[in-house]
Structures are given as structure tokens and as C-alpha cells.
Amino acid sequence: MTRHLFRALLPLAFLAGACAPAPPGGARLAATSEQYFGDVTPPHDDTFTYNNGTEPETFDPGLAVGQPDGRVARTIFEGLTVPDPQTLEPRPGQAYRWEMSADGLSYVFHLRPGLVWSNGSPLSARDFQWSWLRVLRPATAARYAGLLYAIENAEAYNKGTLADSNRVGVHAVDDSTLVVRLHAPTAYFLFLTQFYTYLPVPRWVVERYGDRWTRPEHIVSNGPFLLDFWRQQNRFEFVKNPRYWNAGAVRLDRIVAYSVEELNTSTNLYKAGVFDWNPSGYIPSQFIPYLRHYKDYRHGDYQGVYFYSINVTRKPFDNVWVRRALTYAVDREAIANDLLKGSREPWGNFTPTGYPGYDHPPGITYDPEKARECLRRAGYPDGSGFPRISILFNTSEDHRRIAEAIQAMWRDVLHIEVELSNQEWGSYLQATTALQYDVARRSWIGDYLDPNTFLGCLISGDGNNRTGWSNPRYDALLRQASVEVRPEKRMALLREAEALLLDESPIIPIYHYSTNELVKPYVRGLYRTALDTHPLTGVWIDRDWRRHEAPLAGTATERP
């Protein structure tokens, strides 16, 4: 009895109040209604406060990797195109129009007249050319340089095999015209030009201050907001950029972006009304079933997949039948619906949903009979003679629970012994990169709306492959797709590649990511999107929100 009580109370203590029911009253919480999670009093000025999450490593657009870095970079810089806040379709940004050649190989971007940096210096097409070449220059060591490989000769220049930057396919023909030549037609190129790696940076500041150019006292930018204050592991403050070309459309005066890593703390701050937005990834998964009932909770598909990767360079995983046995013995429904309380979608494909024009091959489904049959064909009838294997995961409660569930599934279905190996982040990364594991927990989040952002990872020898799997036919299919001009044909090639990948099973897909976020009802213009990208340019605070409380577009709870 005592033990039960203790076990019941312990998680409560950990999770603090975020899971408590809406508080009954109190002066500060007067506006709380049962339908919303916590305080719904709008701020008295046009300030938008949110949690940006983990402290960004850098917000130098050319070097940034990851959501928190990208959110800051996109708030203060603007690219040739900007994502539509709802659909993420490319819209005119610093370029007001562009043309694509008939063969899809070249683009001409026309910059708006009179563009300036935040210090008043004119911004020209040369700034874009210099910024893109900077990302590609080997000395810059940009992790996302690969996103520019669509450009002619970019890869060779980045890898150091081509020294002449003039041969890279980006040229400013005059102050306002940028001509880009691609090495193959790239259907998603205009999506790329809005990505942070493609944002322009001020050459003279970068050259003068080196690594320290992004500090508030030095930085010069061109986006809707300017960096006003930064304190590490605490917060960023941005103010409206009066020199932004569309400053009239910017309704916020100030944005405060906190760097709170802890999920419970972030959710508490949202509940107390400090944060107006608690973005996806900062709500503890245990809260989600409870938060579903609130009007300020939003949920939808996110372009990410949680999977296990198999080290095919080790025995017995070099045998495709062993890999198939393992993948068919995973009950994805049980993991997503029971273990994770429906906060995730079970998923049997490697590429996620939501890619325009892409039709998935049939996904892997749970099939214990088939799994046992595969194991028999691999030479281990009923698991006999199968060596003890281990599942590697990095420290996290959810990863552990999933690993335990899969351990049990493999034991029950295949009668094989599985041990769990938990490592902290750095050691885990080392083990997966150096192929020192049997089966490892992994995940992948797409960078742009195209299956290539996933399938490209498993090309032979790719740094993100990390399975040791190499298949000449798979590589050939992806190569063919990369030069294919007809979109349907291209998608068919990618589909064939994914089907081959699933059949070969170097990876075991488990679930599809979802976005789970909390947005106060008075925040307007902040939409849920498939890439979890949120342009803040058009966000505003509606102090009169009660008057049209009926869900406005974009503030409604969206369910897939």
C-alpha cells in the first residue's frame, strides 16, 4: 500500500503543476477559462514571448543547424524567398520575382529595389553570392553545406576538388539580379532558398569580427526583426527592424525568446502565462493525453520518423532474413497507441507523410507469423542458436520504454534474447557513427518537403547512413531520380527506392512524429505547419480575442 502510494506520488512530484487542473481563481488567473490551459490574459503591449528551447549553438545562418538556431536566424534574416506562414510555399522575400528556365536548370532572381541592411548599407545580389559561397568554402566548415549541392559545382567546391569559386553556379550579374545554375533540376529549389543556410550575411561584419560577428553589439541583419539583447541560457530579445522592406506589415514591437530546455519548466511557464507559445518538442509526452482537451493545444503531423537502425556489418544482421524478422516482429500500433498514449502515429515507412506528389510504397506491418518464418529462413528456427543482441539508445525515459517494449516483442515473437544498452548522448553518437552497436534507436527530421531529405541518408557511405548498409541498386535509383526532370517519374523512382529499402530492412520504422504545441488564444498569425517552421513576421497579439473567440484560421485545434 505504502509502496503504491509512493509510486503514485513520485511522478506527480516530478511533473509539478503542469498536469494540475485549471486553477480555480485568483486575481492573476481571472481570465482563465476551463477551455484553455492556464492564464489567457494577453500582454498589454505588442510583445510576443515564447520558448525557443535549447540554447542555439549559433545563429549565424550559414552555420546554424537545428530548430532553435534556425528560429533565431529566420527572425533576423530574410532570404530570396520566404515561406508562407500557413502552407510554407515559397513567397517573394528579398527577391520580388524570379524565372525558371524551361529545363529547370537555371533560376534568375530579381531583388527588390532599395533593399538595405539594418545599418542602412545597401543589400545587393552580390551579398547573396558571397554568402552562399561562404557556406560552401571548405574553411567555413558549414555542416549544412550539403543543402547547397543542388547548385552547379557546389559539391566539388565544398569538397575542395574545385578551387575556382567562379565556376560555382551562382552569379550576381548586377546589383539586383542573381543567376543560379543547378546541376540537375531540383523541384524543391525554391523551398531551399528560404532555408536558413541560404540566408544572406553581411560580408564586412563577418570578415571583421570572425566567429563573434553575431554578437548583439556587432550583428547587422536584413530580416523583419533585429537582435536587441542576448543572454546565454536565458533569452533573446528582438525588436522590429524599421528598415525592413515590409516593416509596415510587422505588428509586433518586440519578441522575447527564452532558452528553457526543461520540458516541465517550459510547460509551467506557458500555464502561468509567461510564454504565449510553447512550441513543439517542449511538452512532456505524458501531458499530451491530458492537454488534448484544451482549445489552445494543437497537434498534427510532423516530418520526422523514429526508427531503429541495424548495423549490417555485424553478424547475424548481415543476413537480410534476420533484419526482416526483426522488423516484422515490431508491433508499432502497441507502441504508438498504448505506450505513447496515442501521442504519435504508428509508422511502417521510412519517409513521412505530407510530400506533395509522393505516393508511399506499402509500409511494414506487424506480422508475427511472417517474422518467425523469416527467422527460420535465416537459419534460426524458433530463435535457436540466435546470439544475444543489444539495443542501444541515448538517455531518455521514452527511449527506454520503447526499447523495453521491443525487447519484449522480440523475445515473445522470435524467442531471442535482447539486452538494453543506455548511453549518454556523446557516447551514443560515437557508437552509432563508428558502427559499434547491434541495433540503435534513431530518428530523422526532414529539412525540406521532398522524400529525398530522408532517402538520401541511406546512400552508400553517407555520413547519416550509420547502418553500414550499401546497395548499388538503391544508389542508382536515387542518382537517376536526382537528374530526372519529370516530377511523376522522379517520384516513382524514389518510391521504388523506398520499397527496396523497406524490403532490405537496414532500418526498422516505428512511429511518425507529431507536432504538439500550446498557443495562447490571443496569438494570431502563428500556424501549425508540416515542417514545424513558424515565420514570425505576421504574428500579432489580439487583445480583443474574446470577441471573435470562435476559432480563427490558424488558431483552431487541428487534428490530422
Added chain:
Amino acid sequence: MDTVNFVTRRLLMMIPTLWVIATLTFFMMRLAPGGPFLAERDIPVAAKEQLMRKYGLDLPLGRQYLRFLGNTVRFDFGPSYKFPQRQVSEIIREAFPVSAELGAWALLLAILLGVPIGVIAALRQNTPVDYASMAAALIGVSVPNFVLGPVLVLGFSLTVFLFPPALWQGWQSRVLPVLTLSAAYIAYIARLTRAGMLEVLRQDFIRTAMAKGLPDRMVVFKHALKLGILPVVSFLGPAAARIVTGSIVIETIFAIPGLGRHLVNGAFNRDYTLVLGVVLFYAVFLMVLNLVVDVAYTRLDPRVELK
């Protein structure tokens, strides 16, 4: 031996100690699997080589070590690997005052509450007052701060909005983290004071003072307390060190931009320069605090001599 001599000698002894700590930390960091430029998303080989060269990580380990020692002597730890736009010294300068402030408030509160509770408990030994305060102290010591923190947040910022649930802006935001951090120390100091006072109260000179007819108040505050809190004083050195260096959990729960989080995140990120800088800084801080306590001790208790 006079104080100046003692202090000088102790300061000189810090040098070999720091060298050992620096060396151990340096090699332990390198032994940990992985490295600063390993990420979930692969870094192109060329980019990684470039970064390794930039930070001198391509050199043989021996030379890296010598270079590190040389830089350390000049108090230059270089930029953080994870946050290259910031110098390690700058991170320490910005974050340490926050941890120090949090720790100072917590320690002050611990003394202001812990000492009186201990004195009262000792004077009312074996009465309900004594039992109640010692029971409370036992709870204070036993409840871990990662439980107490969220419970306080639940009570005082989510159920009734009195204080913000986290962050470090304005005095209101200081209340809950300071309370959480100090709880265990209040309890510990109360117990130490009680034990110290009980011992002193039994001694002859106290009996003499009583016999002379001095008022109780005078006996307690003038004679007994001065010796009775000696155990507390010797506890304060390590406590101050532990409270400042060990507030990592509180800093995480309350999203406080202190140095503890930098150290832990630095270790996870294999941010070699940041970890080395912070470890050495903490080492100096701890040694100086211990020295201060030793010197303070002689001022309170003439029987103690500096050796």
C-alpha cells in the same frame, strides 16, 4: 605562525593541486567517447577536419596538453567549442554571478533560519518544540530538491499565483529557487547548531555563568552560542562550495542561467574548453573558500592554531 604566512603557503600549495586537477580533467575528457564535433546530423568530413584544425585537435595529444597548460597559465581557455562566438572566460563571468547570488541567498536564509531553530531546540531539549523542529529538519534533509522544487512550483505559482514558476528576473522569481536550494541546509544547520549548543550548555563555564546568576539570555547569546555554532562555521565552507557548485538541479528546474548548467551541458557536449575552464574555476573557488573558513575558525575559537 602568523596568518599571512599561513595564507601564502596555502595559496602556493594550490598550484600543484590545480595542475593535478587540470591534468586529470584534460585526460578524462579525452577518454570519454565521442567528441565536440559529433552530431546527430553528420558533419561533412572536410568540415570536421577544418574544425579540428582550427581548434588544434588534429595535433598529437601530448602537444594539445602542453598547449592547454600554456593557455591555462595565461588564464586563456579560448572559445567554447559548442558556442564559438563566446569565450569560456566570458561565459564564466556572466554565469557565475548568477549561481553565486542564488547560493548566497540560500546560504543566508539557511543561517538565518537554521541557527535560531537549532538554538531553540537545544534550549527546549526533549520537549515537543525540540521534536517538532528536529522532525522538520529530518524531512528537510531527506526530501531531494528535485522533488521539493516542483512541489513548491505547484503550490505557489500554478495553484495560487504568488511567484513565477521559473526564470531569473525580478525578486519574485528568486523566492522559489532560493527556498528549494536552502531547505536542506536550513535543516542541516539547525541540527548542527542544536548538537553544538547541547554540548556547550553542559560545560562547566556555562554552569558557572548560570550559578553567578547571569540572565539566561546573556548566557546563551554571549557565551554558549559563540562556541555552539563552531560546527556550523566549519560546515559553512563546504556548504558554500556545495551550494554554489551544486545548484545544477535548481538551475535546470527553474531555468536559471547559472554556471552549473554550463558545466553539465558542457560535459554532455564534449565542450572540452568550457569544461576545463569551469572545473578549474570551481577548483580555485573551493580552495579559496576552505582557506577562508580555516582563517575564520581561528578568530572564533582561540584554541585552534594555524599550522
